[in-house]
Every structure is written in C-alpha cells, then in structure tokens.
Amino acid sequence: MEALGIGRPSTYANIMKKIQDKGYVRKIKGAMIPTFTGYAIVQFLEKYFDDLVDLQYTSKMEDDLDAISLGELSREKYLNKFYFDSDNSGGLEKKLNQEFNKDSARLIKRFGENIDLRIGRYGIYVEKDDQRATVFDTICPSDLDVQEIENIFKKKNAVSPSLGKFPNTDDDVFLKNGRFGPYIQMGDKMKSLPPNLNQDDINLDLAIQIISLPKNLGTMANSEESILVDIGRYGPYVKSGKTFKSIPKNLDLLNVTLEEAVQLLSSKTTSSSILKTLGQDDTKNDIVIKNGRYGKFITNGKVNAPMPKGVTENELKLDEAIKILSTRKPKKFKKRR
Numbered sequence: 001m002e003a004l005g006i007g008r009p010s011t012y013a014n015i016m017k018k019i020q021d022k023g024y025v026r027k028i029k030g031a032m033i034p035t036f037t038g039y040a041i042v043q044f045l046e047k048y049f050d051d052l053v054d055l056q057y058t059s060k061m062e063d064d065l066d067a068i069s070l071g072e073l074s075r076e077k078y079l080n081k082f083y084f085d086s087d088n089s090g091g092l093e094k095k096l097n098q099e100f101n102k103d104s105a106r107l108i109k110r111f112g113e114n115i116d117l118r119i120g121r122y123g124i125y126v127e128k129d130d131q132r133a134t135v136f137d138t139i140c141p142s143d144l145d146v147q148e149i150e151n152i153f154k155k156k157n158a159v160s161p162s163l164g165k166f167p168n169t170d171d172d173v174f175l176k177n178g179r180f181g182p183y184i185q186m187g188d189k190m191k192s193l194p195p196n197l198n199q200d201d202i203n204l205d206l207a208i209q210i211i212s213l214p215k216n217l218g219t220m221a222n223s224e225e226s227i228l229v230d231i232g233r234y235g236p237y238v239k240s241g242k243t244f245k246s247i248p249k250n251l252d253l254l255n256v257t258l259e260e261a262v263q264l265l266s267s268k269t270t271s272s273s274i275l276k277t278l279g280q281d282d283t284k285n286d287i288v289i290k291n292g293r294y295g296k297f298i299t300n301g302k303v304n305a306p307m308p309k310g311v312t313e314n315e316l317k318l319d320e321a322i323k324i325l326s327t328r329k330p331k332k333f334k335k336r337r
Contacts (some may be wrong), residue, residue, distance in 0.1 A: 006058050014323075017308055026137065027310070036141055040108045040119040047105070049095055111146050126152060134178075164204040166211070173207045175199060184211045192231055194253040209254050214239075217258045220265065227261045229253060234294050238264050246293050279318040287321050289313045303328045 001012060016032070019025050024038035045053045067073040085091025108124070109117045116127045117135065124135040126149050133156040135144070162172035166186055174185045182199045184191050184207045191210045193202070214230035225241040236247040238261045245264040247253055275296065278287040285300040289307065296307040298321045305324045307316070 004055050004059055006055065006062065013320075014327075021309060023137070033140060035137060036108055036117065036124040036135060036144075037119060039141065040106075040124075043108065044105050048098065048100060052092075052095075111149060115146065115149055117144070128153065163202070163207050166208060173204065173211060175202050175207060186211045194231060194236055195249060196252060206254070215254075217256070217261050220262060227258065227265065229256050229261060237293075240265050244293065276313040278316065278321050281322050281325075287318060287325070289316065289321075298324060300325055 001015075002009065019032075019038070020027060022037075023035055024041060025032045025034050027033075042053070051057050064073060064078060068075045068078060081091070083092045085094050106118045106120065107116055108119060111117065114128055118125055118127055122134075124137075125132050126135055128149070131153060133152045135152065139148070160174045160176050163175055164173055165171065166173055171186050176183055176185050177199070180192065182193050182202075184193070184202070189211060191213055193199070193210065197206065210231075214228040217227045217229060219226055220240050223240070227238065227240045229236070229238050229247065231237070231253060234246070236251075236253040238245050238247055238256065240261075243265055245267070247256060247264065251260060274288045274290055276289045278289065278298075280286055281300060285302065287298065287300050289296055289298055294306075296313065298305045298307060298316070303325050305328045307313070308320075308324070
C-alpha cells in the first residue's frame with residue numbers, strides 16, 4: 001500500500017484489523033490469507049464498482065484529499081462530482097442504482113461443468129446439481145479442488161454414528177460438526193459444546209448432560225424464580241427471571257452449584273469487572289479493559305469498543321486503545337415524552 005501511495009502508515013494497522021474482522025482474510029503464521037468471502041467481495045466490486053477499487057483511483061483520491069486539506073480543491077465540487085456524476089463520468093449514485101445480477105454476483109468460482117462455489121446468506125457453500133454443502137473457513141482457497149469438494153459432500157452425506165439412546169426414550173444422541181463447531185443433536189434440539197470440552201472428550205453421559213440443558217438448579221432466596229444454567233450463542237450463562245450472567249471460564253457449566261449460581265446472579269457490575277487499567281486519555285478519562293457479558297471490551301466510561309481479535313489485555317497498549325475508542329461514537333438516547 002505504501003509503494004502504491006494508498007493510505008497512510010498510521011492507518012495500515014486499522015486496515016489490516018478491519019479486513020480480518022470482516023472475515024476477508026485470515027492471519028496464519030504472520031501471513032494474510034484471503035478467504036472465499038474476500039474473493040467474493042473483490043469480484044463483486046471489480047464487476048460493478050471497478051473504478052472505485054482501482055489502485056490508481058484510490059491513490060489519486062489520496063492526492064485529492066490532500067489538495068482539499070490544503071485548500072487547493074473545493075470539497076463541495078469534489079463530492080458533487082464523486083456522487084452525482086456532474087461530468088457524466090459514472091458517479092456513485094448511478095452505480096448504486098444499477099441492476100445487479102444476484103445469481104452471478106454470488107458465484108465465486110466454477111469447477112468443471114456442474115460444481116459452483118457460491119456465497120450465500122449463511123456463508124460459503126458448494127453446489128452440485130441439487131446438492132449443497134457448507135465450506136468452512138478453515139479450508140484454504142488454494143486447497144479447494146474437485147477432490148476436496150467431493151470429500152465435503154461425502155462428509156455431509158455421511159450418517160453420524162449414534163452415541164446412544166437418551167434415557168427412557170428411543171431418541172438417538174449424535175455428536176456433529178457444523179459451521180460454528182461441534183455440537184450435540186437429538187431430534188430437532190441442538191447444543192454447542194461447553195468451552196472446556198472438545199470432540200474427543202464427548203461420551204454418551206456428557207452428551208446427555210449437554211443436550212438436557214437448560215438445567216434447573218433451584219430458586220433464589222425469597223423468590224419463586226428458577227435458576228437455570230444453559231449455553232447459548234455467547235457461551236455458558238446462568239439465568240433467573242430476566243437476570244442473566246455469563247459463567248466464567250473457571251467454572252464448569254455442567255457442574256455449577258446452586259451456591260455459585262446465586263453468587264453470580266447476586267454480583268453487581270462494579271470496578272471488580274475491570275481486567276486492566278491502561279491509563280488516561282488527554283481528557284483525564286480512565287481507559288480500562290473490562291469483562292462483559294459478550295466478552296472483553298475497552299471503555300473510557302463514555303464509549304465502549306470490543307477488544308481486537310487475537311489481542312490480550314497484556315498486549316494492548318494505551319495509545320492503541322485510545323485510537324480504537326476514537327473511531328466509536330457514544331450512544332445517543334432519545335428523551336421520553
């Protein structure tokens with residue numbers, strides 16, 4: 001990017017982070033490996049917004065923005081030309097209103113005469129005749145060929161062996177692998193594996209405990225509300241009425257006691273949730289890393305931002321945290337009438 005005059009050195013880290021967060025690339029041993037999603041997005045942009053993703057166009061835009069900052073170019077005229085196409089050069093408005101061929105836009109690559117690699121609402125998949133199968137992000141694009149696709153279909157169509165029967169029923173309990181990892185299935189019910197377990201740990205007894213969730217531990221003192229432990233989209237949690245609390249990693253979801261659950265539900269979010277204090281910004285706001293219901297996040301008391309993926313609280317520096325928070329806007333609350 002530096003050689004082509006795109007961006008500024010101060011923006012490179014944010015750009016690299018953004019394309020990883022969006023799932024356009026994966027960082028493997030220091031190398032940026034494009035994903036199928038990345039290929040699909042690039043193909044779509046090159047087909048319908050070709051000049052906007054042209055490297056020379058991007059480089060020229062940097063020069064134009066410099067000229068605007070120096071007062072050598074009118075920002076109003078520049079934006080009008082960019083959006084409204086005042087010189088009939090193909091403005092953004094015209095491009096946004098053009099007709100898109102959705103079927104061809106979803107096609108990433110064709111293998112032979114009857115196998116298509118496509119992007120859909122729920123991710124990347126291969127399609128052969130009337131069959132479809134999900135392609136996981138763990139597969140490197142350079143490794144996907146006809147043979148690998150045939151293996152994907154075989155795995156999808158293979159019948160998972162039953163771990164056994166659920167007690168007092170004829171229902172089989174299965175251990176399966178899906179887009180979001182391994183899970184237990186019985187009939188239409190599915191449950192993800194707890195964080196402390198992997199596929200090799202699973203036997204019939206553990207599978208029954210997992211698929212039996214939510215588990216009722218009892219009730220709160222002076223209350224008829226049941227205390228339930230379960231696992232959901234964001235991991236293990238304990239619930240009573242409308243109160244939810246994440247179960248920390250040091251506690252085993254399947255063996256949480258009533259006393260531990262009550263303690264979690266009774267705990268209030270205070271400064272004890274602070275994992276690390278990084279320092280203060282220019283306005284004397286404390287910049288801290290906290291542990292919330294949906295994971296770790298950075299905050300200055302006014303604005304929150306999720307922790308960068310793959311970065312621990314010990315690796316994040318104060319200036320990096322301030323830069324991340326500067327890109328976020330505080331929430332605006334509407335006044336009640």
